[in-house]
Structure formats: structure tokens, C-alpha cells
Amino acid sequence: MIVVPKLISLTSETLATKTRPDFPILNQDINGHPLIYLDNAASSQKPLQVMNAWRDYYEYDHSNVHRGAHTLSRRATEAYEAAREKVAKFIQARSSDEIIYVRNATEGINLVAYSWGMANLQAGDEIILSVMEHHSNIVPWQFVAEKTGAVLKFVNLTDTEEFDLEHYKSLVSDRTKLVSIVHISNTLGCVNPIAEIIKLAHDYGAKVLIDACQSIPHLPINVQEMDCDWLVASGHKMCAPTGIGFLYGKTEVLNAMPPFMGGGEMISEVYLDHSTYAGLPHKFEAGTPAIGEAIALGAAVDYLTALGMENIHNYEQELINYLMPQLQAIPELKIYGNPNHRAGLAAFSASGFIHAHDMAEMLDQEGIAIRAGHHCTQPLHRYLGVSGSARASVYFYNTKAEIDTFVSSLKEAIAFFLSIDLMQQQEE
Numbered sequence: 001m002i003v004v005p006k007l008i009s010l011t012s013e014t015l016a017t018k019t020r021p022d023f024p025i026l027n028q029d030i031n032g033h034p035l036i037y038l039d040n041a042a043s044s045q046k047p048l049q050v051m052n053a054w055r056d057y058y059e060y061d062h063s064n065v066h067r068g069a070h071t072l073s074r075r076a077t078e079a080y081e082a083a084r085e086k087v088a089k090f091i092q093a094r095s096s097d098e099i100i101y102v103r104n105a106t107e108g109i110n111l112v113a114y115s116w117g118m119a120n121l122q123a124g125d126e127i128i129l130s131v132m133e134h135h136s137n138i139v140p141w142q143f144v145a146e147k148t149g150a151v152l153k154f155v156n157l158t159d160t161e162e163f164d165l166e167h168y169k170s171l172v173s174d175r176t177k178l179v180s181i182v183h184i185s186n187t188l189g190c191v192n193p194i195a196e197i198i199k200l201a202h203d204y205g206a207k208v209l210i211d212a213c214q215s216i217p218h219l220p221i222n223v224q225e226m227d228c229d230w231l232v233a234s235g236h237k238m239c240a241p242t243g244i245g246f247l248y249g250k251t252e253v254l255n256a257m258p259p260f261m262g263g264g265e266m267i268s269e270v271y272l273d274h275s276t277y278a279g280l281p282h283k284f285e286a287g288t289p290a291i292g293e294a295i296a297l298g299a300a301v302d303y304l305t306a307l308g309m310e311n312i313h314n315y316e317q318e319l320i321n322y323l324m325p326q327l328q329a330i331p332e333l334k335i336y337g338n339p340n341h342r343a344g345l346a347a348f349s350a351s352g353f354i355h356a357h358d359m360a361e362m363l364d365q366e367g368i369a370i371r372a373g374h375h376c377t378q379p380l381h382r383y384l385g386v387s388g389s390a391r392a393s394v395y396f397y398n399t400k401a402e403i404d405t406f407v408s409s410l411k412e413a414i415a416f417f418l419s420i421d422l423m424q425q426q427e428e
């Protein structure tokens, strides 16, 4: 049975206090210190309610979906399709037919690139991306551009390291056929002006894909209001398991796209020389899907809905507004993106004397998990003139006390590396 917490207005630290018991993984020591998990932008932790939904499915209901005329298959199919309805409602889609299960956002973008891109793009057509895109929103379009002769254009950053809307406006033209943009950057933390981006693209007849990996877990989303043609998200960043995510697409857009992969489930009739295809959403779901994971995604949606996406957003804003001035007060740090306007993540570096990996490893000794590296945004890091950065990212179960510990450990790590740097300079 899926146990969903009652909807209450949760503000301030009550959100963390209420939800913490649902995340047993957070209640452990790492290297002799209580775990402080600040790597949520890479992947969130999973509440018991989600794990129980997955386990219940395998314990009581497992069978293949849409196939058997027996009770278990019916139960599995019902739960699998009910989860799709939940996702549709969560993002305010018109119909659950507009939700295609995929393994992750990367697969969703590849689906659009191969299905829509290969069928609709020609030499000279333009695809607009931005320099802050995740590799998963760059590489598939490079494949398509190579095959079709389409041209990739990239929107730069403003002086405050945010999406440069003016530059975007100068790039959009009648040649633009697709705009594919991240909603919230996983490195800069900026919330991009997608309403204006989408409106302008549509004025020129271009389609728009929104990479919502870093927004869906943290903000209320309404795809109808947004008016994007496609939107992708990964379940594992929103309390669901790995191996499940979804692609939203407008019905008319999805209907006009050819299937991506062929096989079972996606067909209507198969003959030796040709086949006809199933309708939405099954046309894009070839083969046996990740049934338990999809059901657990539904449970994650229930969980987040019960907490309230507004509550989650407000609390994360409180956390990041608490963190940012403390990071800004550390003179050795360069923080990327606009410190005054951002989602719940902060990428920074103390380049020159600390490698991001050394910083992350030192914090790990204190039980603190942060990300180090290029965060799959190598072009952005190159644009910023660094090879990598460290990144702390919060979720609703984090607390201000954890942020205090993180900041004081970070200061200690910097002081330690500074002293080594000084010693080395004296020796030279």
C-alpha cells in the first residue's frame, strides 16, 4: 500500500523535520560523521513510501503489462497506467497520452532528436541551444545536425552569468526550427525565462523542448501554461528510482512523429513486410517497460504532491538564501551564476589552489556529499574559463544546521589547502 503524508502547509524547517524519517539513508554516519547529503541535483534520495510502492508491486502484483488476460497482468497494467495519470496531473498535461515513459531525460531528448529531428530537419535549418546546456541536451542535437546538415546555434550568458535573452532574440529567425533549453541550469542555478523563450520561438514557427530535470523536482509546473512542445524529466531527481523518467509532448506534436524504436507494445498490426503502430502513448514505448519503476514514480509524485510543490520551492529558497551569503563571505571562492536569483544549488571553485575533487574528497571525510567535476556541462565550464567546479545542491529534507556544518567544513578545507599552498610558495 502506498502511504501518502497528509497535505499540510509546511514552511521553514518543519518540512525537513516532517520528512526526515521517510529517508532512512540520511540517518547514517559516513566516515564517523552524520551524513549531510548535498548532491541532490545529481540524484535525490528516495522516501520509504516510494520504496514500498516498488516493493509492493514485486511482492504482490508483478506481471507484464498490456498483455495477459489474468489478474496479475490487469493489476500491473492498472498501476502502471495510474502512475502515468499521476504524472500527467502533476505537470498539468491535457491527457496521460501525452506522457511517454522513458529511462531518463537523456532518453527523452534522444527520442525527440531521432524521431522528430531526423524526420523534420534539413540542411540549413537551425537549432538553438544555450551554452549552459547539459551534455544530454547538446550531443543528441550534434548527431542530428551531422546527419541532416542542420546548424547548431548557442545562446551566450549575460555579465551576471544568466541566459542572455537579447542574444537569444538576435539568433531566432525563420531558419529556426527547434529551440531546446534547460529550465534551471544544473550549474548556474539560474531559472531561465522560458515563457519569453517559448513565445518567441513559436512566433517564428519553431518547436520548443524544455529540459526540466532541475525544475520538476522543485517547482510547480504547468505544461499547458508553459506551452512547450516537449518537456523531459528524470525520475531519480524527484524521489523516484533510477531507470524511469518521462517525455511530455503535445498530442498533435507526438501524433505527427514517427516511432523511435520498433518492437512489441508499440504496434497495432505486424505483417512480414510492414507494420502499423499503436496510438499514443504506446507508439513510443517499445518492449517491456520499467513497470515497477513507473509505479514508484507515481508514488514519488504522490509524495511530492502531498508535501506541496509550493512548500518545497519556498523552503528551498529559504535554504539557498541562507547558504549564499555564507559562501559569498568566503573570499577565496568564485561562485558561478547570479548569487541573488537562483534555485537551490551553488557551484563554486577556489581554483588556483584547490581542485574541486580535492575539496569534495576532504568534505567527504566529514560526511558531507557534494558534487565535483564538470557536472556534464563541459562547454559551460569552458565558457566560464574553468575545467570544473564543486556544487552543493539542496532538497526539502536538508536543514540550516547541515548548511552551517557544510560551510564551516568548507572553510576548514580552504584554510588547510591555503596553508599547503603557502608552504609550497615558501619552498620555491
Ligand SMILES: Cc1ncc(COP(=O)(O)O)c(C=O)c1O
Binding pocket: 041, 042, 104, 105, 106, 107, 134, 136, 137, 182, 184, 185, 186, 211, 213, 214, 234, 376
Ligand atoms: C539539467 C539536466 N539535464 C539533463 C540531465 C540528464 O539527466 P539523466 O542523466 O537522468 O538523463 C541532468 C542530470 O544531471 C540535468 O541536470
